[in-house]
Amino acid sequence: MPKRTLRQRIHAGFVLAAAFLLVLASNRLNNRNFSAVEHGVDSVFEDRLVVQEYIYRLNNLFHKxxxxxxxxxxxxxxxxxxxxxxxxxxxxxxxDLTREEALQLSSLNENYAELKTLEKAHLKNQASEEDIIAVLGSIGKNLDELSEVQLSEGRQLTQRSKRSLGMNELLSRIEIVFLIIIGILFLVIVFYRDKPNMELVEDEA
Structure with missing residues (x-):
């Protein structure tokens, strides 16, 4: 039986364990990054594009x-x-509202409530058209601010998704390099054999 076989097996076990842990860690990181990308895509659609449509429809109605x-x-x-x-x-x-969105939407609701009050008063000739136009102007500003938030948030979500995809690509490259190194170490451990000890022969005088 060749020497250091037990040591070789222990080293091989460590190498295989390292490979397993590397793949496991990489898989978990990739899943987390893909989840971040998926959440970003969903949020862009549900909380940005859909909301942008709401703003567009509201703007048209108030403009009428x-x-x-x-x-x-x-x-x-x-x-x-x-x-x-x-x-x-x-x-x-x-x-899913950001802080700025919540503030602007709250202001929009308040202005809309005021608009309804002025409209009722207008029927009784108790409110001027100038007052109504002023409130509609404030509503228009709210909608403009909300539209700006959608652009800003959508841009940030897109950038985060790109960073997550870039991180996945980097991790994949690092994983390949480490697996190659681990594979080489495993081959060295399996096929390496100690050279037989050379016995020293003393010349007799």
């Missing part, structure tokens, strides 16, 4: 009110009522 006021005649009384505004705002609040 502005056009109505601009083309108003003395025979026209109440502003057009759009019940879908309330529905869109309720759906908006169900999305």
């Amino acid at each position: 009110k502005e056009l109505f006021l601009a083309n108003n005649t003395l025979d026209d009384k109440g502003l057009p009522y759009y019940p879908e505004i309330k529905t869109i705002l309720a759906d908006f609040e169900k999305t």
Whole structure:
């Protein structure tokens, strides 16, 4: 039986264990990065693109009110009522809001409540069109700010997803290099044999 066989087996076991741990750790990191990418993609769609559509629809509806006021005649009384505004705002609040979004959406709801109050007062000639136009202007600013948030957040989510994918690519390359090194070490351990000890022969005088 060749020498150091037990030591070779122990070393081989360590190498295989290292390879297993490397693959396991790499797999967990890759899964985490893919989860981050998946969450980023879902968030871009559900909390950014969908919300951008909400903002677009709200902007159109409030703009119709502005056009109505601009083309108003003395025979026209109440502003057009759009019940879908309330529905869109309720759906908006169900999305994953950032701090800035929550502030702007809260301000938008307050301005919309004020607008409804002014519209009712306008029917009784107790509110001027200038007051309503001023509130509609504030609502427009809220919508502009919310639109800017969508662009900013969408850009950040995209950048995070790209970083996660880049990290996965880097980890894959590192894993390949380490597996090659581990494979070479394993072959060296398995096929390495000690040279037989050379016996020293003393010349007799």
